[in-house]
Amino acid sequence: MSRKIKNKITKASLLIVLGIAIYSCSTPIRQKNEEASGTASTENAAPAEVSTESKDAKGIGKFTKVELSPTLDVKMATIGKEVYDVKCASCHRLNDEKLVGPGWKDVTQRRTAEWVMNFSTNPDEMLDKDAIAKGMLEECLVRMPNQSLTDDDARSVYEYMRENDGVK
Amino acid sequence: MIKSKLMMSAIVLLMASIYLPSCKPKNVSSATSGDAAIKSFVAPGKYDEFYNFVSGGFSGQMTVYGIPSGRLFRAIPVFSVDPEKGYGYTEETKPMLNTSHGFVPWDDLHHPALSTTDGIHDGKWAFGNANNTPRVARIDLKTFRTVEIIEIPNSGGNHSSPFITENTEYVVAGTRFSVPMDNNRDVAIDTYKENFRGTVSFINVDKESGRMGIAFQILLPGVNFDLARAGKGKSHGWFFFSCYNSERANTLLEVNSTQKDKDFVMAVNWKKAEEYVKSGKGVKKDVSYAHNVYDEKTHSATSTMEKEVIMLDPKDCPDMVYFMPCPKSPHGCDTDPTGEYIVGSGKLAAIIPVFSFTKIQAAIAAKNFDGDYEGIPVLKYDAVLHGEVKKPGLGPLHTEFDADGNAYTSFFVSSEVVKWKLSDLSVVDRVPTYYSVGHLCVPGGPTKKPWGKYMIAYNKITKDRYLPTGPELAQSAQLYDISGEKMKLILDFPTIGEPHYAEAIPAELLSKNSTKIYRIEENAHPYVAKGEKEAKVERKGNEVHVYMTSIRSHFVPDNIEGVKMGDVVYFHVTNLEQDWDVPHGFAVKGANNAELLIMPGETQTLAWRPDRIGVFPMYCTDFCSALHQEMQGYIRVSPAGANIPLTFSTGKKAAPAPEAAK
Numbered sequence: 001m002s003r004k005i006k007n008k009i010t011k012a013s014l015l016i017v018l019g020i021a022i023y024s025c026s027t028p029i030r031q032k033n034e035e036a037s038g039t040a041s042t043e044n045a046a047p048a049e050v051s052t053e054s055k056d057a058k059g060i061g062k063f064t065k066v067e068l069s070p071t072l073d074v075k076m077a078t079i080g081k082e083v084y085d086v087k088c089a090s091c092h093r094l095n096d097e098k099l100v101g102p103g104w105k106d107v108t109q110r111r112t113a114e115w116v117m118n119f120s121t122n123p124d125e126m127l128d129k130d131a132i133a134k135g136m137l138e139e140c141l142v143r144m145p146n147q148s149l150t151d152d153d154a155r156s157v158y159e160y161m162r163e164n165d166g167v168k
Numbered sequence: 169m170i171k172s173k174l175m176m177s178a179i180v181l182l183m184a185s186i187y188l189p190s191c192k193p194k195n196v197s198s199a200t201s202g203d204a205a206i207k208s209f210v211a212p213g214k215y216d217e218f219y220n221f222v223s224g225g226f227s228g229q230m231t232v233y234g235i236p237s238g239r240l241f242r243a244i245p246v247f248s249v250d251p252e253k254g255y256g257y258t259e260e261t262k263p264m265l266n267t268s269h270g271f272v273p274w275d276d277l278h279h280p281a282l283s284t285t286d287g288i289h290d291g292k293w294a295f296g297n298a299n300n301t302p303r304v305a306r307i308d309l310k311t312f313r314t315v316e317i318i319e320i321p322n323s324g325g326n327h328s329s330p331f332i333t334e335n336t337e338y339v340v341a342g343t344r345f346s347v348p349m350d351n352n353r354d355v356a357i358d359t360y361k362e363n364f365r366g367t368v369s370f371i372n373v374d375k376e377s378g379r380m381g382i383a384f385q386i387l388l389p390g391v392n393f394d395l396a397r398a399g400k401g402k403s404h405g406w407f408f409f410s411c412y413n414s415e416r417a418n419t420l421l422e423v424n425s426t427q428k429d430k431d432f433v434m435a436v437n438w439k440k441a442e443e444y445v446k447s448g449k450g451v452k453k454d455v456s457y458a459h460n461v462y463d464e465k466t467h468s469a470t471s472t473m474e475k476e477v478i479m480l481d482p483k484d485c486p487d488m489v490y491f492m493p494c495p496k497s498p499h500g501c502d503t504d505p506t507g508e509y510i511v512g513s514g515k516l517a518a519i520i521p522v523f524s525f526t527k528i529q530a531a532i533a534a535k536n537f538d539g540d541y542e543g544i545p546v547l548k549y550d551a552v553l554h555g556e557v558k559k560p561g562l563g564p565l566h567t568e569f570d571a572d573g574n575a576y577t578s579f580f581v582s583s584e585v586v587k588w589k590l591s592d593l594s595v596v597d598r599v600p601t602y603y604s605v606g607h608l609c610v611p612g613g614p615t616k617k618p619w620g621k622y623m624i625a626y627n628k629i630t631k632d633r634y635l636p637t638g639p640e641l642a643q644s645a646q647l648y649d650i651s652g653e654k655m656k657l658i659l660d661f662p663t664i665g666e667p668h669y670a671e672a673i674p675a676e677l678l679s680k681n682s683t684k685i686y687r688i689e690e691n692a693h694p695y696v697a698k699g700e701k702e703a704k705v706e707r708k709g710n711e712v713h714v715y716m717t718s719i720r721s722h723f724v725p726d727n728i729e730g731v732k733m734g735d736v737v738y739f740h741v742t743n744l745e746q747d748w749d750v751p752h753g754f755a756v757k758g759a760n761n762a763e764l765l766i767m768p769g770e771t772q773t774l775a776w777r778p779d780r781i782g783v784f785p786m787y788c789t790d791f792c793s794a795l796h797q798e799m800q801g802y803i804r805v806s807p808a809g810a811n812i813p814l815t816f817s818t819g820k821k822a823a824p825a826p827e828a829a830k
Contacts, residue, residue, distance in 0.1 A: 086688055086699040090719040090744055099819075100720065141794045142720055148685060148746035 053131045055110070060125055061118030066155070068113060072167045073159050079152075080160025087147040088157065094164050100142050108158075108165045116161065117154040119144070201656050207649050208659035210237040215679070218611050218672040220624065221280040221294050222645070224248075227665030228275045230296050230307065235611070235622055235672055236647055238661025246305045246314045247275030247298045251762035255314075258764060259738065259773040260693075263471035267319050267458045272301045278668040279330060279395075282309075283373075287334040287400045287616030291677040293378050295330035295339050302326035304341055304371060306378055308464075310683045315462040318380045321455035321477055322349050322367045328393035334404045334616070336375075338383065338438065342368040342393030342409050346416075350453070360418035364390035367479075368409060370438060379461070384445050384478045385453075386436065386489065389542035390416050392425070393434075395500055395566075400616050401507035403525040405439040408510050410494065410501035414541070426516060430493040430549070432541070433501055433512045435528060437488050444485045450478035465692040467770050482544055490532065491541050493549040494521055500566035504575065505616050509554055509590055511575060513564040520564050520577060522593060524554035555593045560586050565606060566669075568613035570620040570650060576613075578605040578625060585625055585648070587655060599655045601646055603629040610650070611672035619674055623648045623655065626667035633660055643667055684748040686769030693771035695740035700724040705816040712737045712814070718752040718766065719744040720793035722818060723786075726801030730814030733781060733807055739764070742771040753789025756803065763789050778805040 058064060084092075091100035107116065111132075119126045119133060123144045126133040137143060149157065210216055216234030219241075224231050228248025232241045249256030249265065256265050256273055265271055275298035283293040294307040302320035307313065320326050320341045328342025346366040348355050355363045365387055372383040391411040399406035414431040417424030444450065455477050462469040482489045492512075500513035510523040530536075531551040538548045563581030570576070573590050583604055587597040607626045611619035630644040642662035649656040688698060697703045697715040703724040706713045712735050717724045723741075731737055741754045745768040754764040756776050764772045778784065788799035806812045 085701050087744065087746060090700050090717065090722070090724070100722070143793070145720060145745050145750060146747040148687070 053135065056112060057130075057132060058112055058114035059116075059118035059122075059130050059133070061114075061122035062151070063114040063117045063121075063154075066113040066117060066158070068162075072163055074163075076156045076159040077163040078160075080156035080158070080163075083149065083153045083157050084160055087149065087153075091142075091144075098140070101140055101144060102136070104161055104164055106165055108161050108167075113158050116158050117151075120147070120149050120154045120157060121151065200658065204656070204658040207656075208236040208238065208647060210234065210239070215675055217675055218619070218622070219675055219678055220609065220670055220672045221282065222609075222626070222663055222670040223277050223280055223296065223666075223668040224664050225278065225643070225666030225668055226276045228277055228298075229665065230277060230280055230294065231664050232312065233645075233661065233663075234675075235624065236659065238645070238647060238659050240664075242312055243664060244307060244312050244314065246277055246296050246307065247272075247303065247317070249273045249762075252765065254762050254764045254772060254774070257762035257774075259775055260468040260771075261462070263469040264314060264317055264460045264462060266460055266471035267301055267303065268321075268456045268473070269301060274300075275303065276300050277305075277665075278327060280669060280671050281330045281332045281339065281614075282671045282673055283336040283378075284332065284615055285335055287404075289612060289615055289617075289673045289677060290336075291673060291681065293336075293373075294671075295332065297326045297329035297341065299325055299327050299344070302341065302343065304330045304339055304380065306373075306380060308378070309678050310681050311464070312682075313462070315464070316378070316380055317458075317460045318371060318382065319457035319459070320369050320382070321457040322385060322453070322479075323347075323369065328368065328396045328409055330371075331396045331398060331407075331614075332373075333398040333407070333438070334400050336373050338370045338372055338398075338407075339380065340368060340370055340396055340398075340407060340409075342366070342396055344392050344394065346390035346392065357418050360390060361416050364416070364418070366390055366393055368393060368396075368407075368436065369477075370441065381459075382457075382474075382477050384441060384450055384480055386441065387479050387481045388434075388489070389544065391432070394498065397501055397503045397510070397614065399503055399507050399525065400505070403503065403507035403510075405437065406525070407436045407438050408501050408503060409434040409436065410498040410512060411491075412497045412499075426497055428496070430495045431498055431514075432491040432546075433494045433498060433510065433523065435490045435492060435547075440488045441480055441485070444480055444488065445478055449484050450480050453477050453479045464686070465690060467686070467691065467693045467772065487532070489544050490528075491544055491546045492523060492528070492552050493538070493546065495519065500564070500577075502567040502569075502614070504569050504590055505571065505618055507616075511567040511577070513567060513577060515563055515565065515580070517564065518559070520557040520560050520567075520588075521549075522554040522557065522590070523552050527554065528552045557588050557593045557595065560588065560595060561598070566608050568608045568610040568623065569618055570610055570613070571618045572620075576608055576610060576623055576650070576655075578608045580604050580606065580628070585623065585655065587650075597654055599648060599657060601625045601627055602633050602644070602660070603627055603631060607667070607669040609670040609672055611674070614671070619672070621649070621651050622672070623650045624670060624672070626663070626670060628666070630662075634662060645670075684768075685746050686767060688742075688744065688746060688769040691742070691769055691771060693740070693742070695738070695773065696771045697724075697740070697742045699744065700818075703816075703818075705730075705814055707814055710735050714739045714816070716741045716754075717744050718742070718754070718788065718799070720750070721788070721795040721799040723754075723788070723799065723801050724818040725816035726786075726818045728802070728816045729804040729806075730812045731778065731803060731805050732810055732812075733778065733805065735778065735805075737776045737778065737803070739774045739776060739786075740771055741766050741774070743768050745769070750792060751790050752792055752799075754786065755789050756786040757784045765790060781805050781807055 093103040096103040096105040218235040220233040245255040281295045302323035306316040323343040324345030324347035327344035330339045346364040348363045392413040394410045396409040411432045413425035460471045494512040495517040496514040536551040561579035561582040567577045605625045609624040630641045647659040743766040
């Protein structure tokens, strides 16, 4: 048998093996894997935009209603500043200057507390689905990292934003 | 045209499908069955069923593969420096490779052992042995990082290691080379028989922290200890070691250590040994060995020189050690899941002896001895033998087990794996390997609860299995489906270094515990910068300490001036990210070590000794964001006597550095 034909046969047998693999196994393998390892990956369906660009938008995440007192919670704002120094200051100035991300001046006027806290604790989903966050990403081109803020951290940082915006 | 091509392929396919089943096994493809691709296929985005921890052999690493895909996930540096991760190059990790010989940047890792509780994988740690400069390492299976290395004194090569007891009470270390010890070390080599001794060490492991310590050593005749396995179940409390060179030859071992028809499997009653240690039968020996521990909070290792071990001499400790004759030059020494059977694999034997723990106990009770060897009782072969596997193959090396009473033994010379039954010792199946197989792995094979399903053969010769790559070829492993009566080859995959032993553990036992980030709040590194506010540069004499931060996509500081010739610059880089899978790298031109690769929340240090004046670039090596290429900076080096003040900045005019911290 010529070398060429042999080669073709080898290729063909590979094709057969692949063919069988593709044809007969998609369901069982998926089931097997899900049993073995739980959630393997997220589906790649195009994410739906669920948020609007409205100023009252609350974003996507666990915060649906945040109670704000008319006056500043100083203790909370102080904790918020500590978190800011470690986890936020690298990219966000307190004035209106854009560094990596936008400056924080007047952010509490532009966004709801819910939106800010959802974004800071759930940035990946927000950047994929939230219209405002997606718009910001187009401007800044760096995805805001998930800095593993706790819910309390996020609330404290928001209080610090309020202080920065002049709430007494 | 396209149509005719399609027709042509259809014909070829048809021909091939008729042709293939009828052809004799000649090569690679003919040895695999038709459903091999399905069985080893893991779809994109899906996970493997098992993690496979594979020795990296002379690469000094341990590698992690997915089974059944054979995909390589990680090479964990253990005994060898790794410039990719900075391991052994950063100031924090250098102490990990300290020994009584100083910094030893390489070793030969042969055997991983995964920790167990009640004889079942618990997913806490992997241990590995250094075969050259004797050491045992512990790897944390949350971080997949080497967190502890302990050197073994009175040892000449730690091959018989790091096998573990049922509850990870002990990790053992048996010396391959016997050596002269104590104050009698400068002796003629041909006085081997008088002056050379072997030891096995029992290293205890703290249940919670995993921290190791050498509990005791046992002084033994100058044989070579090869492999070992703990008893389990009914034989818990015992440890079995294979020994070759019972001739005690010191030259041309190929000939001189293969004179006798039988060597030994050594049985150690370690519970008894513990009692002897407690009752003070041990002798304290002055030694010097390094004990290196990595602290996850300071992100730094410390190396301590230990000065003492307790040595037990069987002469003073009766009923602790026995020898069992084992044909011939035994290598593997494997205990089955029930703990009843101990399988010795004599490399030059034509049979496989299987010992019975019940019979061993009876023979000891009846003092059924065949004399002694250097003062240690030798049990009668026939009295302790369960039976022999007849005509199994050539060159048996290692045996693994499934949960159904089957054993799988590798045969180096005849390049095959043989499946046989523990109950009646009958051979039930055999498959070829490509080629010269060494170790085998069945998931959970060395435990009381084998997970089974797959068997992996780690081969010593790869010739003609892959595209050639010059004189050095990929090392290789082969995956077999053992879920049915017949073993079926389903995949070849290349491995790093020379693969020796390996263990496999169900993915879900580890994946859910994987560390994602180091919490920045918990970072206790002495040079951490928690936030850019704390970034600074300080001079202490000729040391310049840069407290640097990195986040997508800039360093603070990224402009540094005032460094002078003769200075040593320490870049302490803290990665401020707190998100999974966002490391930052750090490199500076002309560095004589390596890069830093800093995990989220971690601090790592690169020492840099500038060798000329000028301005030197530094940059992030791990692609981190769209502006990764912009993540860079400069450091200026001036002549020794220059009057340039120490300044640093990012994005603004340089501010003078605060006065020297004294």
